[in-house]
Amino acid sequence: MRPLYRLRYGVPGPSLGLSIAQSLGIPEAVINRAHGYIKEKEGAFIESIRILEEEKETVRELRERLDSLEAQRQKALERLRQDRGAMVERAKRNIDAMVGKAAEEIRESIARFREEGKASSGKRTATEVLKAGDRLKVKLGHKKERYVPKKGDRVSLSGSNAKGTVTAVDADGKKAEVMVGSLKVWAPWDKLEKRGGVEAKPSQGLSVSADMEIASTLNIIGMRVEEALPFVTKFLDNAHSSGLHSVDIIHGVGTGRLAKAVEENLKRHPLVKSFHHAEPSRGGGGVTVVELK
Numbered sequence: 001m002r003p004l005y006r007l008r009y010g011v012p013g014p015s016l017g018l019s020i021a022q023s024l025g026i027p028e029a030v031i032n033r034a035h036g037y038i039k040e041k042e043g044a045f046i047e048s049i050r051i052l053e054e055e056k057e058t059v060r061e062l063r064e065r066l067d068s069l070e071a072q073r074q075k076a077l078e079r080l081r082q083d084r085g086a087m088v089e090r091a092k093r094n095i096d097a098m099v100g101k102a103a104e105e106i107r108e109s110i111a112r113f114r115e116e117g118k119a120s121s122g123k124r125t126a127t128e129v130l131k132a133g134d135r136l137k138v139k140l141g142h143k144k145e146r147y148v149p150k151k152g153d154r155v156s157l158s159g160s161n162a163k164g165t166v167t168a169v170d171a172d173g174k175k176a177e178v179m180v181g182s183l184k185v186w187a188p189w190d191k192l193e194k195r196g197g198v199e200a201k202p203s204q205g206l207s208v209s210a211d212m213e214i215a216s217t218l219n220i221i222g223m224r225v226e227e228a229l230p231f232v233t234k235f236l237d238n239a240h241s242s243g244l245h246s247v248d249i250i251h252g253v254g255t256g257r258l259a260k261a262v263e264e265n266l267k268r269h270p271l272v273k274s275f276h277h278a279e280p281s282r283g284g285g286g287v288t289v290v291e292l293k
Helices: 017-023 028-115 119-139 225-241 257-268
Strands: 154-157 163-170 175-180 183-188 192-194 213-219 246-250 272-277 287-292
Touching: 017 028, 154 175, 213 225, 225 246, 225 257, 225 287, 257 272, 257 287
Parallel strands: 213 246
Antiparallel strands: 154 163, 154 192, 163 175, 175 183, 183 213, 246 287, 272 287
8 A cells, every 4th residue: 555645844735724613613704704815825825835846846756867877877887897807808818828929939939049059149039029028918907926036046037048046135126136157146026937946057158138237246166267267258248238347256266277267368358447356355366356348
């Protein structure tokens, strides 16, 4: 059952005084005379109330219609967001697949370049392609789980076949020092990949990319002359390309054969401005300080 009326607070209605008076037996003549006094004023008042009520009803219907349209709009927007999210997710998967395929092709090309003695060029090309793929992934919102290195972690350097061990971590600069064979480099965290297994063998011919920083010290103690000199040459080349002006080569004292070989190598190196033994507090004759051009 539903009521046949609508209760509205604050809405005045017509006076029922004469109707009540008539029901109580007041003479009809008195009632009619009273009607004559109030007919015009009350009639106008009742009409104004009726108009106001109609306008309020119209406003109420418009408000309900607007609420319904707003609900439909929100549903449409939600569907649009879901569809867009699905489209972006599909695009991410497609990009990941394309980048992965391109990276695999580049690795295959590097293998061929190595056989032809052109590995350096191939690695530079691979690094640039992988960087472009990473930039594209970032634009599409692809987030790679960030690796935070710890001292002692075994890692590999992306864009290179180099493997080494983390020897120091700079949390503020978000970079880590990695010992690759006898060479130390500083690399951003996002260029390091943690690896398991046994201790990595010293990497030969390490290429330092633009976002790595060559360390200023090379330790060749315990190496044979023919083993150490290629490291010294590569270390000096990388240090110069990284903008370093002074580096230290730790060769120890020993029989003096290794120190003499390093000295002869420095005399012939085109990037060396001068060199001298370190201060006693820094190793004295067991360390050679090299000034680069």
